[in-house]
Amino acid sequence: MDNNRYFSLNKFFKPQKTRPLLHVNPTDNALRVDAEKSVITVFQYDENSVEEFKLDNIGECVKYKTTDKNIWINVEGLKRADVKAICRDFDIHLLIEEDILSVGQRPKTDLFEDFVFCLLYMLSYGQDNVLLNKEQISLILGKNFVLTFQEEPNRDAFDKVRLRLKNLHNKQLQQYGCDFLYYALIDAIVDDYFIAMDIFGEKIEEAEEHIVKAHSKISMSYILFLRKELLLLRRSIYPARDAISSINKNENELFSSKTLRYLKDIYDHILQATEMVENYREGMANLQDLHLNQANLKMNESMKIMAIVTCLLAPAAVIGGIFGMNFSQIPFLHDHYGFYFSVAVMLLIPLWMIYVFKKRGWF
Amino acid sequence: MDNNRYFSLNKFFKPQKTRPLLHVNPTDNALRVDAEKSVITVFQYDENSVEEFKLDNIGECVKYKTTDKNIWINVEGLKRADVKAICRDFDIHLLIEEDILSVGQRPKTDLFEDFVFCLLYMLSYGQDNVLLNKEQISLILGKNFVLTFQEEPNRDAFDKVRLRLKNLHNKQLQQYGCDFLYYALIDAIVDDYFIAMDIFGEKIEEAEEHIVKAHSKISMSYILFLRKELLLLRRSIYPARDAISSINKNENELFSSKTLRYLKDIYDHILQATEMVENYREGMANLQDLHLNQANLKMNESMKIMAIVTCLLAPAAVIGGIFGMNFSQIPFLHDHYGFYFSVAVMLLIPLWMIYVFKKRGWF
């Protein structure tokens, strides 16, 4: 039954879920396991033409570098050797190389003289909308190139951008240069935040409706599970805001004023995302209060019923005791209807008690 | 009965109410459904004359643009095609166009070189004061024009301004130029916040009186409902403060120093609105404490009564048991008044217990 899913700890609450939140290592890349597969794609484009190449070998990248066209190299699936090679070829600073290969790194922006490095997380729900995944994405903007590194080859946030790049009818992306492509890629990531947040929002709503409508309680563990998911959202989105803000504030010549206007727009979006996260926090607080309230109501109702039954039967026991005494002279004892009368009193007293208690609002 | 309305979940607590808070999409305007009807009004005015036109066709707007008079175009009911057309005619940036058509956007101000864009929410209660509605309003100030976009044609926040504009006796609005009209429109929106907040404040008071006077509890769901309404107020008013603040800080030449003095006044009002919201938060906290207190008092009173009755009857049961034993020699058993005496003791012990317990304050 659907309702029961909230109660099944085993399905929802996986302790390993907390791992990415509580363990991190920003430099020592011993934790980074090489991806099994890696896909390298190169886009070479100018205003009039777009060419796409799938590379087998990371070493081939460098030959596209020397062209006077804009290039975008996208690496899906991180292998230590690949990252090192490409960083060497494009003169990327050693520290950036370390950041790309780090695990659990905080979203951030590093501004260098001749390139911009930005590390963000892509957030997405799996097919069943149960588990929120995050994937570390590194984006580097140079003079006339953009490099992007994705952790896993399976998911892809950049399809939208790729389609737009190939479409030569709307040339905005092709005309504006690499900085605009860089903007478009970050925009794609931020747009995905809203999709993930929407699903999360629905989960909160669903749980709330579940409590209010079905008058059932959901397990504390499920609430904690949602709280952790929210923490994951917050830990990805808040530093992303700072990262994007510091791109906006850069005085690099890599960005044209036109692109800067668009970057400001992303900043507005990420600001809105943080506000959404705050809304979810309120929603979570509501949920917890509702849950506590519901749990207390149920518990107290049970106890009250037990106490009431016990209490209502007590007078009957006393009357039974009275006429069970062995005194030689007890009134009514030899009356014909004595027994029926006493039993009637046993019934009437509780009824009278119920009447009085109800009137006083004690039930 | 009036009191019962707090208990009827179905009437007050509508889960879809949470939707506008938990779902948002700042760019993808797929969610934006075109309004069924749209009303376009153009005001053309200078110091001496005011003319009002109702347009059937959005294309006609452009012909009013070339005049040397001030114009105000008000669009009620958003249609994608209309917005695109008017933005093209008035050279509005693409990003602004997207913002106007977005859903659930955060209130904000964008300062461009030759125009100012401001997005706010109008807040109003429906006829029965039950549901708080918000309507997204976009205001653009250009050289000698003001464009305003309202989501729905039914409600109208700008009637007050319209009347003032048509009234040629007090010419302040007509003399001061478009920037002052822009101020007057924002002022109208902010004034409506206070009306909405007043109704909300009355709801809190009513709920509080209900608890304190009638000694009844209101449902947790109703409190959560109020909390969400408060969240809606906060999420509309706080960013509006920032938006208005950044209009104030602009160094645009669109605003005369006279108008800036008035804009500062709106800022004071919106600051006051945020403070009111904080008051409501305190009021909500009080309400919740009162509710919890009341619920506990009621629960505990019931349990105590049950425990007291059970406890008071226990001695009688014991006495009944004593004289019900089958020992061959039991004192008083053959006394004439033995039975009456024992029953009297059964009554006197609880009375004595009541006396002792009352004295010690255990009741």
Next chain:
Amino acid sequence: MDNNRYFSLNKFFKPQKTRPLLHVNPTDNALRVDAEKSVITVFQYDENSVEEFKLDNIGECVKYKTTDKNIWINVEGLKRADVKAICRDFDIHLLIEEDILSVGQRPKTDLFEDFVFCLLYMLSYGQDNVLLNKEQISLILGKNFVLTFQEEPNRDAFDKVRLRLKNLHNKQLQQYGCDFLYYALIDAIVDDYFIAMDIFGEKIEEAEEHIVKAHSKISMSYILFLRKELLLLRRSIYPARDAISSINKNENELFSSKTLRYLKDIYDHILQATEMVENYREGMANLQDLHLNQANLKMNESMKIMAIVTCLLAPAAVIGGIFGMNFSQIPFLHDHYGFYFSVAVMLLIPLWMIYVFKKRGWF
């Protein structure tokens, strides 16, 4: 009885008390009802002479304006027509006029080129120290005049200043010009805050002593009442701090450097007032914890006593039941002292239970 006053809701908890906190209207002065009576006083003074005039007619004010002496016009009791007339005569900006006539306005300072406007609240307790009143006071400093507007003619915060002004022995006030008078008036208002806060502090202490000493609980409603009073203090004092701070930061030539040193002193005082308010918040938190603790203790004590009595009598009931069974062969049944022995056991078991429970700390 004195103790009972905390329990009588009707006396202390007046829902209309929340009105000034939850309802406000910064512009629309429809809510402002003209005072029935208004008292207008003009002080005309220089270093050597002080003259006081009571005016019947607001129109007479203007004739004192032209003098080369300093003047202070104090209006007690606001009438719309009066305020409008005086503002016209002294060239006060329209927005200030609106602020003076507004209801529930937030304390604030507006710096104009040739005058300074400051709106503050005077706080005072009524005669029985039960209700905290606030009165809106507007103060305007011009070239050589000070205008003050008080809402009600009955209370007067400025008596102290008036006495000092009339006293020509200590000429500080007369020598330093209008800015120093302005300082002295604000100082008088801020000094009154400390008096009001002192009374409030005593209320908290009293309630605390009441709980700790008399071991009685005070009603939740009374605590909420104090919480609202504290909110009123906060909402008056915190913005007053900002208002005074912005006078301090003004670069107006209206203030001499000597007076600025004194203004800084007021700022220190208002800072201290805000700190006091924070102390009261802690005090309130303590009070609530104590109250909750006491309420729980009392409740639990009752329940425990009931449970103990019920529990102690249970063995006796069982023994009574045992010897009340109708088996043909029951030991001791025909013993001479069987009955006495069984009753003794009924008494001894509870005594033994009391001993054991006490030893284990279960009572």
Next chain:
Amino acid sequence: MDNNRYFSLNKFFKPQKTRPLLHVNPTDNALRVDAEKSVITVFQYDENSVEEFKLDNIGECVKYKTTDKNIWINVEGLKRADVKAICRDFDIHLLIEEDILSVGQRPKTDLFEDFVFCLLYMLSYGQDNVLLNKEQISLILGKNFVLTFQEEPNRDAFDKVRLRLKNLHNKQLQQYGCDFLYYALIDAIVDDYFIAMDIFGEKIEEAEEHIVKAHSKISMSYILFLRKELLLLRRSIYPARDAISSINKNENELFSSKTLRYLKDIYDHILQATEMVENYREGMANLQDLHLNQANLKMNESMKIMAIVTCLLAPAAVIGGIFGMNFSQIPFLHDHYGFYFSVAVMLLIPLWMIYVFKKRGWF
């Protein structure tokens, strides 16, 4: 018994303890009662000589002022007339005079052109470490003089400095001028904070050990008492940090760069003091949680025991009732061991219940 001390309200919880926190008056020195005794000491020193004078009469101070040596005048025990006299003699601003004589003033620094005024609190525990005392100390640094005012003549924070000043072997204090003496005096006060905080820290630890080890609960009142003491610490130390910070930021020529380096060191200390205070707040929160937990555990344990006993005896009562019924045909009634069998069942059922309940973890 030692353990009981936490329960004796009368000894620890003195409502007048809250007075210094909740009552304050920054200007009106009506509350300031002249000290009964006052001790005035003058130190006159340069690099090579130190002379100490005990004055009988405040008027004599002025004759030490004209020397070209550094002087330090220390007044222990405040008398209104003395303060006024000395302030007149040394040209101290009227507002400073008021501050010295004020009661419950907030720690602060005032920077004047030719002198620096600093007001701090000395914190110390009485002999039995029970009550935390605070004493207001005012320090004024002028061209070549330092004036210090202590509220009470009995306690003295400056002994350490006095000894160092008299000791001509280590001439640091004598060589560096008045500003270094000023530093040394403030340093002495701040050092005392750590001693007071250490004692407070021990009290928290003691209370915590008391709860954890002895499994006893300490009274809520004692916790509130500690909370108030902590508030006193906070209210003295936090503003002291600001006061010292603003000395550091001063651009006065009174301080040499050498002394400024030392002042920065005091600032580090006071920063550490504020951090300690934060630690204590966490410690207090822990204490309260522990206390609540312990109180709940105890309460619940009692209730559970009572409920268990009542519950275990219920089956026996039922069995007694069964065989006490007067049916003419009841099995076992005439068996030889019927009685013993039934009593055995009465015993066995509770034992079985205990076994089941224990297994299920219900006990």
Next chain:
Amino acid sequence: MDNNRYFSLNKFFKPQKTRPLLHVNPTDNALRVDAEKSVITVFQYDENSVEEFKLDNIGECVKYKTTDKNIWINVEGLKRADVKAICRDFDIHLLIEEDILSVGQRPKTDLFEDFVFCLLYMLSYGQDNVLLNKEQISLILGKNFVLTFQEEPNRDAFDKVRLRLKNLHNKQLQQYGCDFLYYALIDAIVDDYFIAMDIFGEKIEEAEEHIVKAHSKISMSYILFLRKELLLLRRSIYPARDAISSINKNENELFSSKTLRYLKDIYDHILQATEMVENYREGMANLQDLHLNQANLKMNESMKIMAIVTCLLAPAAVIGGIFGMNFSQIPFLHDHYGFYFSVAVMLLIPLWMIYVFKKRGWF
């Protein structure tokens, strides 16, 4: 049994654990006890050669100072005399000397004209991962020397750096000068934070799994113990962030721009560490909520079972009482199956009650 370890107070909760958090003394080094053993190591290196010396006598240090090579002197185990000697030899300011010898000092950075002083804590868990240790480490960077002071000779955070220094294949450390060595040392300390935090994170997870999976509760004391450990982490890491930030902001010529880029990287790491700490705080809050929830569930379950049993048996007692009455005419009393019938009713009523209660969800 493993599960029981959470319940054994004596093993985990050691009150002396709180001592380092609640007691501190920033100047008076009376608390500093000289280490029993101290190990002094000198590294003398330039681009081409590295020499290591173990010194017996602190006085020998000075002879390495005069060389034109870079030197690093590492002192493990603090002795007052040693510190004083070395500070004299290298012209370290008196206040720094005091800081090195202080106890419980707050992490901080002091920038002098010709050297940089940084005090940090090394955090590490003991062998059994039970107790978190902190060790105060002072690092001084001068023109061409680095001095480091470690409290204890046993643990060593700098092994990694030492190995790197001796390794002449990768000459980065040797080429870049003393400032880069300084960076490498701080980096080593910060890296250790992540190891300690990882262990702490595992403890939280373990406790959480313990509650959720085993459905058992862990003791409040253990949670408090974790809270204190977290406090220790926070109090070490937060000020370390400020310390490192202020190295970054220094305008000293001691750091080359190359090293500054690396210092910024440490800053990113420490920022991430603070974020981790915030995650742990959330984790702790979750843990406490879970614990409370679990404890309540268990308690309430017990009470409910007792109440249910008592309640279910009450009707049987009443029926027993009814047929135990001594009326002369009681129906069924002489029926053959009267007894069996009544006992059957005694059984059926509870069964019927169980059915009803279950259906209504009261169980």
